[in-house]
Amino acid sequence: MIHSADIREWRDSSVVDPKGRKIGALEAIYVDTATDEPSMATVRTGLPTRQRLVFVPLDEAIVGPGYVKVAQTKGLVKKAPSIGTDEILPAEQEPEIFQYYDMAYRPGAGGERKLARR
Template structure:
């Protein structure tokens, strides 16, 4: 698991799948608003003229020298819900990301968002 103190150190590092295949570059980390622990990352993928940010969970991520290894294969991550490189995550799309990875989604007690960008 990635600890909150490590987050800034790993931006712009390669994100790889379990076989070591490069998925893209870690762009930003989203924390769980209930725990303030890293929950999701956005990964910059695509061609230089058509890049987008795809979401991937960090719950079982492993940090290595110059990379972040996620437990999902490259093909699954590249097909994950995405936003544009200058966009923000709309609140109504959070649930879609969790369901894509077969993860439980719950809002806060007052209906607060589950993810916040750090």
Template sequence: MFEAGDIREWRGHDVVDSDGHKIGELEAIYVDTSTDLPAFATVKVGLPTRHRLVFVPLARATVGPGYVKVAHDRKQVKDSPSIGTDGELPSGDEEAVFKHYGLTYQPGTGGERQLARR
């Protein structure tokens, strides 16, 4: 896995699926609040006048020259929960992002968020 500081340098680069098909452009990183390690990325997708940000897990992601390759196919990523390009993931929607990818959602013991944007 790569460090959050390093992955921020990839903002604006292509995000591709496991077969090398372009999904969109890396917009932001969300870290797991319990470990402060990168957990999800937001990817800018859609038409130029109707962009939105979709979420994709960074587990098993790799970087190459000018791209980040994620371990999920383009359709699954594009169908994931989304937010507007100027939005932030509402705490009530976090669990849906995890469930979309079949991942376990575990908020903090006091109900704290599991994800934080970096």
């Protein structure tokens, strides 16, 4: 698992699947607003002229020298909900990401967002 203190160190690191296949480059970390712990990462994928950011959960992630290994396969992550490289995640799209990975989604008690970008 990536710890909050390590977040800035891992930006632009390779994100790989359990078999070591490169998915893309780590672009940003999204923390759980209730715990301030890393929850999701955005990964820059695609061709240089057609890049996008896909979301991947960080539970069970392993950090190594120059890489972050996630528990999901490359194929699963590549088909995940995405945003443009210059966009931010709209609040109404948060549940879609959790549903895609079959994860429970619970916004804050006051309806606030579940994820915050760091």
